[in-house]
Amino acid sequence: ETGVTQTPRHLVMGMTNKKSLKCEQHLGHNAMYWYKQSAKKPLELMFVYSLEERVENNSVPSRFSPECPNSSHLFLHLHTLQPEDSALYLCASSQDPYGGTDTQYFGPGTRLTVL
């Protein structure tokens, strides 16, 4: 595997379910990100981890819970979601998050539908 991978690619869940999204980066990067992409809206940054420490929790509801066990893996645990949480969830990684030439590499995303 190369780049940034995400599983599952598609997820349908009820409002009372608990599920987790997984992201893995094979680039040796130091930072990982979760974004939410809703139709016709700009990407919203949800969480950032740099060297496995969370540096951003952008006013995200507590029904979303991130976990970063090491620099290569990032999880997003989901519970009691709402229909408006349906979106494409994108994971990204980068080498030097504060650097002026830093580029984020994105995974293919998980398409989440909440019924």
Add this chain to the structure above:
Amino acid sequence: KQEVTQIPAALSVPEGENLVLNCSFTDSAIYNLQWFRQDPGKGLTSLLLIQSSQREQTSGRLNASLDKSSGRSTLYIAASQPGDSATYLCAVKELNDYKLSFGAGTTVTVRA
């Protein structure tokens, strides 16, 4: 708070025509500006990164310009092809920050 706007939201052109995509941002204190491409239901792929000290960057048929003082960037795609059909997003990175502020994107359709 940085606001990034992309106009138009959608664009349809015949194959071979040149594409011009616009991006504007409200705070000129930026590190860099990046252009990404996103295919339907997929992640983003970085196309070009322009540092704040640069005026333009080129890669193949793509050329991006940056006018930091006026808060504008333009992505030119020469001799468009059907394979260029995608959504193009611009994003700015502010000084001493890790965040990227994204525009909502311009969806391009190139008709064969």
